[in-house]
Amino acid sequence: MDSKKVHIKSFGCQMNKLDTALVSTSLEQAGFSITENVKDADVVLINTCSVREHAEQRVISHIGHLKHIKESKPDMIVGIIGCMAQRLGDKLLEHKTVNIVCGPAQIPQIAALITQAQEQKKNELAVTEHIRKAVEENENQALEDFESAYSNEDERNPAQAFVRIMRGCNNFCTYCIVPYVRGPEVSRPPETILEQIRKLADNGVKQVTLLGQTVNSYQYKKDSKVWSLADLLLAVNDINGIEWIKFVTNYPAEEYFEDIMHAMADSPKVCKYLHMPAQSGSDRILKAMNRKYTAAGYLELLDKARSIVPGIAIAGDFIVGFPDETEEDFQDTVKLVQKAQYRNAFIFKYSPRPGTTSEKRLEDTIPDEVKQRRNVELLSVQEKISEELSKEYSGKEVKILVEGLSKKPHLNSSEGGNNPQLIGRTETDYIVVFNGPVSLAGKYAWVKITKSSPLTLFGELI
């Protein structure tokens, strides 16, 4: 008998993509096969994100698209998994197209939920009822088994893998939905993480990225020792076969910060790259966001990072147009960006997320055109900084991990005979475009940089 085909579409962050990879491999092990073609599928799963309104709107419009496909395939099962499933629960089942709603903590049950929906022809709901309650031991164990048992290699680039080291968040930034959909912070046991990375290395993985909503608050008490992210980095550094270690995302907190920076400086495999969102440069707005630092404190952390790890590349995130953000507040953010000298910054316009403190207590006062103008202005300030920093690479030779063929042709890349255009990344997360043989995919290579744009370097294979 042919196996049932599953198509999975992911609409979210790195954490969400990791869940997609885990769900794919678990379903394959349960006898399903994965298809890229939605029209071929017996089961369609949408892995969702609730962080921004736009991402949720895309999911709703995708459900509309599936409704048309389902008209000619009424037995097709449609499942919504991930953060939006946890946030909206049975409301999603009001869409006639949807058969399964499964939250992030219930993904180990996904194969069973599909089988039940197929056999019993009824809708299935599996979400956490009290999301901020301490995680139940059995639920945690199910997630732990799921996480460690399934391969989580990135299929596009089998040399790299993402490894979750913690789940959830306890920070309650007022704009953020994560604590309400991913639950309280739980750090995974270090020995399980290390065992998982050893297995990945045995399978040819060379780069691991350790994932957490606030990865630097990782803490695991074992016997008399408390493991921090710094301890974990040092231990991963000792695993044979792993060449590069990255970690995202960091919360600007002093606790462990120096230890983590020293671990980076002392461990040749830990990439000199720090992604640490600031969100705003105004202390008034940071307080309203319930971020527990000041702009000056944040900049001090960057100074510390640069003094301990010379050459470290730093990236940041910002929200513009938070409720009541004045022009002066915004200019404080511009000043912070100028001082921070990020290699890259991700800038978002504020949108209220239902159920968060800022949505409940603060009016969304900033008109969209003002958010848009501030977004464009901040991007252009950052672009100039990125351009200057990337120029410094001109003429230098950089080591990259080759990801594979470039998806779109970069017109100003260097010529390379008959070789196709490839992309790779430096340890500082620059995309590098060059011509070379496809056989380099998944391998490290050296490239001499000949040109640069703010976010991309172009060069010749050495």
Ligand code: SF4
């Ligand atoms: S630290 Fe703040 S922004 Fe980040 S996931 Fe936690 S609550 Fe959300």
